[in-house]
Amino acid sequence: MIVLTLETTCDETAAAVITDQLQVLASVVASQDALHERFRGVVPEIAARAHVQRLLPVVDEALRRAQVSLDELAAVAVANTPGLAGSLLVGLVAAKTLSVALRKPLVAVNHLHAHVYACRLASGVDIFPCVGFIVSGGHTTLYRCESPSRFEWLGGTIDDAAGEAFDKVASMLGLPYPGGPAITRAAAGGNAAAFAFPRPFLREESHLNFSFSGLKTAVRYAIAGRGPCDFASLQLAPGQVADVAASFQQAVVDCLVGRALLALRRTGLSRLCVGGGVAANRLFRQQLAAATAAVNVELHIAPPALCTDNAVMGAIAVERLRAGAVESLELDVLPGLVRPI
Numbered sequence: 236m237i238v239l240t241l242e243t244t245c246d247e248t249a250a251a252v253i254t255d256q257l258q259v260l261a262s263v264v265a266s267q268d269a270l271h272e273r274f275r276g277v278v279p280e281i282a283a284r285a286h287v288q289r290l291l292p293v294v295d296e297a298l299r300r301a302q303v304s305l306d307e308l309a310a311v312a313v314a315n316t317p318g319l320a321g322s323l324l325v326g327l328v329a330a331k332t333l334s335v336a337l338r339k340p341l342v343a344v345n346h347l348h349a350h351v352y353a354c355r356l357a358s359g360v361d362i363f364p365c366v367g368f369i370v371s372g373g374h375t376t377l378y379r380c381e382s383p384s385r386f387e388w389l390g391g392t393i394d395d396a397a398g399e400a401f402d403k404v405a406s407m408l409g410l411p412y413p414g415g416p417a418i419t420r421a422a423a424g425g426n427a428a429a430f431a432f433p434r435p436f437l438r439e440e441s442h443l444n445f446s447f448s449g450l451k452t453a454v455r456y457a458i459a460g461r462g463p464c465d466f467a468s469l470q471l472a473p474g475q476v477a478d479v480a481a482s483f484q485q486a487v488v489d490c491l492v493g494r495a496l497l498a499l500r501r502t503g504l505s506r507l508c509v510g511g512g513v514a515a516n517r518l519f520r521q522q523l524a525a526a527t528a529a530v531n532v533e534l535h536i537a538p539p540a541l542c543t544d545n546a547v548m549g550a551i552a553v554e555r556l557r558a559g560a561v562e563s564l565e566l567d568v569l570p571g572l573v574r575p576i
């Protein structure tokens with residue numbers, strides 16, 4: 236059984252061809268980073284228009300690389316939640332059209348569940364039950380994951396996502412987009428203890444939420460003071476950029492690692508599966524590995540190529556298809572996260 240998966244939730248246009256044995260026959264990702272770079276963040280309308288231009292060529296390329304024809308497909312899957320409304324719609328319309336034209340079932344994928352499922356693909360072993368942790372540009376979310384179809388929301392950011400904070404701090408420091416890799420590079424020679432940036436909720440045990448907007452503001456005050464500031468003309472010494480980047484990165488990593496450990500303690504689970512773009516961060520990977528090893532937790536972090544948005548993780552659709560979770564043409568996009576899901 237061969238499934239075509241589509242991913243257009245944000246700014247990557249992606250398609251993959253996957254067997255029911257989770258063998259990846261092809262995976263194509265067309266990044267839009269170059270289009271959004273000068274805005275230092277994703278511009279929704281530009282993202283949606285770029286998906287329109289790129290999705291069919293990306294699907295063609297995936298099928299060509301997999302050497303699979305459209306009529307060999309058993310189903311068409313698409314991420315329909317959460318994400319940018321316009322971006323989601325492009326993928327959904329394409330998937331519905333293929334499903335109708337080919338008379339093949341339509342399967343819905345939750346993008347965040349798929350990020351966790353990337354660990355299943357990468358590890359080749361069953362990952363359930365586990366704590367699922369998505370750290371991306373749009374989400375910082377913890378789930379109790381009982382099975383591929385049972386995800387219970389445990390907590391998430393009350394304002395910005397961790398990746399959004401990376402992107403905006405990079406912008407303030409005059410670093411390129413996307414901010415995560417740029418901050419990591421800039422932090423290389425910096426002192427992570429140079430600035431005592433806040434670690435919101437780090438000692439808060441009554442819930443599993445995150446907050447990063449105050450941290451962003453603290454960085455702004457540290458580099459530009461409290462008055463109005465034209466960041467484009469801000470002159471920062473290279474050493475100062477390195478120290479701010481290193482101190483900021485450490486503050487985010489402390490929050491992420493601390494809250495993940497709390498989720499493990501509260502659920503009593505001993506397996507943690509992490510995905511999303513920020514999970515590509517080297518410091519985060521190292522410190523999370525050390526912290527989970529110290530409490531005998533089995534850690535799975537998707538490899539960097541499966542952390543950022545891709546269609547391979549849409550292989551969770553195979554599980555849904557097996558469970559008979561097929562959608563009608565009434566299927567809609569759900570840009571916001573509806574809880575509980």
Ligand code: KG4
Pocket residue numbers: 245370371372373374397398399401402413414415416419511512513514515516517542543544
């Ligand atoms: O999962 P993703 O590709 O898209 C969303 O669904 O958001 O994540 C993109 C986010 C961006 O904010 C980017 O700055 C961040 O992931 N990111 C990183 C790293 N690589 C990408 N953040 C920190 N360190 C990295 N190495």
Ligand code: ZN
Pocket residue numbers: 346350371511512543544
């Ligand atoms: Zn994502």
